Amino acid sequence: MATFEELYRQHVQAVFRFALSVAGKREVAEDLTSEAFLALHRNLASIDQSQLPGWLLTVVRNRARDWWRRQIVERRYAEQFVAAPEPEAPPVESWLLESADLKQVHRVCLALRYVQGMTRAEIAARTGLTEMQVKGHLQYALTLLRKAHGVQET
Amino acid sequence: MTTDRHDWDREERQALAGLEGQIDAMRRRHIGDPPFELLRAAPADVLPEDLQASVSEHLSASAMSRTLAEGLGEDAPTLSTEEQERLLARIMKEARKESAPVNAWGWLRPVLVGSGVVAMASLVWIVARETEVSERLGPPETQVVVALPPAAPPFLLPFEKPDVRLGMGALTWRGAAPRERAPATDDGNQLLADLKPGLDAYRRNDYAAANRELTALASRYPGTIEIHFYQGVSRLFLDDYPGALAAFDAADAVGDQMFAADVSWYRAVAEQRSGSVAQARARLEGICSARGPDAGRACTALDQLAKASANPQ
Numbered sequence: 001m002a003t004f005e006e007l008y009r010q011h012v013q014a015v016f017r018f019a020l021s022v023a024g025k026r027e028v029a030e031d032l033t034s035e036a037f038l039a040l041h042r043n044l045a046s047i048d049q050s051q052l053p054g055w056l057l058t059v060v061r062n063r064a065r066d067w068w069r070r071q072i073v074e075r076r077y078a079e080q081f082v083a084a085p086e087p088e089a090p091p092v093e094s095w096l097l098e099s100a101d102l103k104q105v106h107r108v109c110l111a112l113r114y115v116q117g118m119t120r121a122e123i124a125a126r127t128g129l130t131e132m133q134v135k136g137h138l139q140y141a142l143t144l145l146r147k148a149h150g151v152q153e154t
Numbered sequence: 155m156t157t158d159r160h161d162w163d164r165e166e167r168q169a170l171a172g173l174e175g176q177i178d179a180m181r182r183r184h185i186g187d188p189p190f191e192l193l194r195a196a197p198a199d200v201l202p203e204d205l206q207a208s209v210s211e212h213l214s215a216s217a218m219s220r221t222l223a224e225g226l227g228e229d230a231p232t233l234s235t236e237e238q239e240r241l242l243a244r245i246m247k248e249a250r251k252e253s254a255p256v257n258a259w260g261w262l263r264p265v266l267v268g269s270g271v272v273a274m275a276s277l278v279w280i281v282a283r284e285t286e287v288s289e290r291l292g293p294p295e296t297q298v299v300v301a302l303p304p305a306a307p308p309f310l311l312p313f314e315k316p317d318v319r320l321g322m323g324a325l326t327w328r329g330a331a332p333r334e335r336a337p338a339t340d341d342g343n344q345l346l347a348d349l350k351p352g353l354d355a356y357r358r359n360d361y362a363a364a365n366r367e368l369t370a371l372a373s374r375y376p377g378t379i380e381i382h383f384y385q386g387v388s389r390l391f392l393d394d395y396p397g398a399l400a401a402f403d404a405a406d407a408v409g410d411q412m413f414a415a416d417v418s419w420y421r422a423v424a425e426q427r428s429g430s431v432a433q434a435r436a437r438l439e440g441i442c443s444a445r446g447p448d449a450g451r452a453c454t455a456l457d458q459l460a461k462a463s464a465n466p467q
């Protein structure tokens with residue numbers, strides 16, 4: 001039977017990553033993570049520890065639902081979203097989605113910068129990366145893009 | 155959108171020289187896409203119903219949005235050691251606050267103590283008087299309280315073993331596991347290599363080994379539906395119903411549409427078998443009335459439950 005601290009150290013990264021993915025903001029992800037472990041602390045005696053981390057992820061998901069319900073009241077989101085219409089995607093889009101040279105982090109940074117039009121600071125705020133990391137990933141991805149499309153160095 | 159190509163810096167302009175038209179075309183194609191935060195949240199099924207349906211529908215049609223929804227893979231930020239310690243300290247502080255007596259009401263203590271003394275004196279007087287009365291009336295009837303074990307459901311919903319299926323997320327996994335256990339497959343897919351021992355054990359009906367292998371992966375790949383789903387089914391075969399429910403909870407949290415119907419069905423089975431019959435029935439009613447691919451077996455299961463409750467064993 002592991003202690004609370006042992007369970008915290010074992011699962012905190014997985015819980016935080018999940019929280020960050022569903023809330024999109026680092027400070028909210030920390031709040032959700034904290035609430036999940038506080039719930040674990042309250043129920044430590046009655047919980048079957050083999051149910052972790054699923055039990056913690058469910059707490060995060062339920063709290064995230066409440067958080068999103070409040071966000072929707074505060075922010076007005078469009079109710080319908082359209083899928084990308086025809087005609088076919090330009091070659092650079094196919095490369096962004098399919099190139100085996102790119103890691104997922106490169107695809108996301110490229111898409112947020114050149115498709116959703118975010119600044120590096122905005123990308124950093126929404127992904128939890130630092131601005132320096134975003135800059136580095138974009139630089140690397142642009143180097144690959146230049147090679148893939150035969151753009152001349154200037 | 156907050157920037158366009160006029161905001162690119164010199165380095166970007168150089169890198170993208172000659173590709174401006176394609177970049178513009180790409181942006182125009184996705185001008186109506188949901189914002190990033192909604193794309194990331196939708197797979198976990200945490201958005202309010204209407205928005206969830208709308209974003210999910212969009213995701214099924216847009217490869218670009220699915221790429222964003224996948225997130226950063228193994229480069230997703232983690233908590234530094236300092237941040238972990240700070241968060242732990244915050245949790246422990248909250249926990250202590252919850253368990254500590256409420257000092258703000260300390261001034262009430264003398265009043266409460268005084269009231270307590272009066273109440274105790276009254277109680278002693280009442281008990282003494284009752285004893286006196288009951289002694290006059292004779293001994294009370296002996297009451298025997300027998301603690302019954304929680305009733306197990308007399309009827310257990312049958313279920314069949316689902317075949318192993320792999321979703322697009324697993325088949326196209328591009329990351330690397332934080333701590334490698336098995337060499338990656340020929341196409342470099344570390345997740346598939348890590349899944350193999352657990353799924354092989356599941357295929358040969360060795361559910362204890364499958365559960366062990368998949369449990370070891372659960373915290374390393376929390377977003378991988380196959381791990382939680384086959385872990386849940388393995389636990390059902392091992393009669394570990396609370397464990398199965400926990401695994402299906404984690405599978406639910408991933409929110410993979412391809413597995414959603416199966417997760418719901420096997421979860422209903424786990425609920426019924428663990429004694430939460432009302433919950434299972436409510437879930438089955440939802441599946442039965444939704445007329446989806448699992449409607450038939452859910453409606454049949456409801457009939458079986460109705461018969462079982464009419465004719466308890």
